[in-house]
Amino acid sequence: MKKNIKNNVSWVGKIDTELRQFHGSDYSTHKGSSYNSYLIQEEKTILVDTVWRPYADEFVNNLKQEIDLNKIDAIVVNHGEVDHSGALLALLEQIPDTPVYCTAKAVDSLTGQYHRKWNFKTVKTGDTLDIGNGKSLAFVEMTMLHWPDSMATYLTGDNILFSNDAFGQHYAFGGLFNDLADRCVLEYEAIKYYANILTPFSQILKRKLSEILSMELPIDIIATSHGVIWRDNPIQIVEKYAAWCDNYQENQITIAYDTMWDGTRSLADAIAAGIVEEDPKVTVKVYNIAKTDKNDVITEIFKSKMLVMGSPTVGNDMLGSVAGFLHFLKELKMKNKKAATFGCYGWTGEAPKKMAEFLEKAGYDLVDEPFRNNWNPDANAIHTARELGRRLAKA
Structure with a gap:
């Protein structure tokens, strides 16, 4: 079911309340998770990420209820891991020539996993895609956060950062937004996600945060790939990450x-x-x-x-x-x-x-x-x- 995020941007992902293990059995998900996919409908229609493969058919069928698939002008893949890209096979069987925007490393990971030669358009930090109505997508490489192929995508005009795995949590919450979520659960799942997945890359993250902040992009919403969408004071999670990546410790x-x-x-x-x-x-x-x-x-x-x-x-x-x-x-x-x-x-x-x-x-x-x-x-x-x-x- 499509849910409006802001103006012509909608969430079209999957809430997975039954998930209890992730990355094989390496990460516990007591609160389930979500696979967040976003649909941008300006002069051009852009799909940002998809969902995990077990929900691919459901995802494509739901998307068909919202839009003629042939009207999708491009798909942005911020990260090739299967929990984000798993529905590409089913989707691109129906719209095979649709351009797929991703990093060069993501071409490697996607072809390595799915063995398909799709219409890849490789991008790097600073590249943009005009989507009409005075808006564009700007791409920022997020190498090793937490795969070599990772990137984030920024939507001008609406000031939305599609951050992929950064700033996320494994938390199945149907209300979608951070201001509607249980704050204690959200804060715990956010630090658990960081501690168990992103800690090895803390120094890389520290440099990347500085790079993003130096761009002075106005950020009204951080739209993650897992868990809640940060719309109420979204910079609060950026500040948390800045603390966590700096040799974090409490009096414990x-x-x-x-x-x-x-x-x-x-x-x-x-x-x-x-x-x-x-x-x-x-x-x-x-x-x-x-x-x-x-x-x-x-x-x-x-x-x-x-x-x-x-x-x-x-x-x-x-x-x-x-x-x-x-x-x-x-x-x-x-x-x-x-x-x-x-x-x-x-x-x-x-x-x-x-x-x-x-x-x-x-x-x-x-x-x-x-x-x-x-x-x-x-x-x-x-x-x-x-x-x-x-x-x-x-x-």
Whole structure:
């Protein structure tokens, strides 16, 4: 169903309330998501992005109810990933000669995924497309935000930035606009999206934000490819991104662990108690990674100034669940974070040291010796763990 965004610009996407996993199973979508596609109807009719392939036929059929497909003068593909481009096959089977505007890298990704030679028109930053009535589309390359092929498109006159993945969230909200959404849910889903997807590209994003702001474009609406459309003070999300990409941290410490027989869990609780005793103002969050959604824990680590990681020793190493979690964490390339490690053991006790070595290689600043406890912690061990928490609070 078409929904008006502003003047002759409409949303023609798909709200997916059932989605619970994204990027395979690498990203949790507790609130679903949306695949935002936009129809611009000036002297020329332009379609900006499409939807994920499972909804391609539904998308094309709905589009037919709104417009004669042959009247579409061009399709803008801001990013070739399948959640944005998935309906191109079905759409271009019906209007095969329609020009497709995208970056040169997007030609590579689209042909690589769909094995079709469409009527590509490659663009780069500064290129424009006149769409009539005194309006034009201006293209801005967004390389590595978060694919090499990404770009944003700006509509003059209406002052709309079609930002693609930047500034989005996985949040299925039928009201479409940020001023109608639950603010707490929106803010959480926005930072979760940044932490788990865009963090590795923070320095690139920092430079790109400066570039976009230097253009001094008036922006009335930021129309994302996922989640809500920012129409009420849209610059607020730009300001959030400016903070998040600058080695972001809050006054928070996150303790994350897995445990076999609750010994490492007991240490985690004692460390948390020691931190709070030393510094009641710091927020301490404790998570068993085997029982908590991975992406939610990553979001809390992104917000934190310190990560305290725990695992018992098994097979002379950390638990596989912890190793996998740390591998994902390393890929995100977070900066300006301190770290410490701990764990119980029965025979050899290598896990805390190996976790510490891994975190140090990932760029974390270790602030204490790896703490290990032989067998189940007794009162003395709990006291020692609380003292560790006190030291970490001071660090």
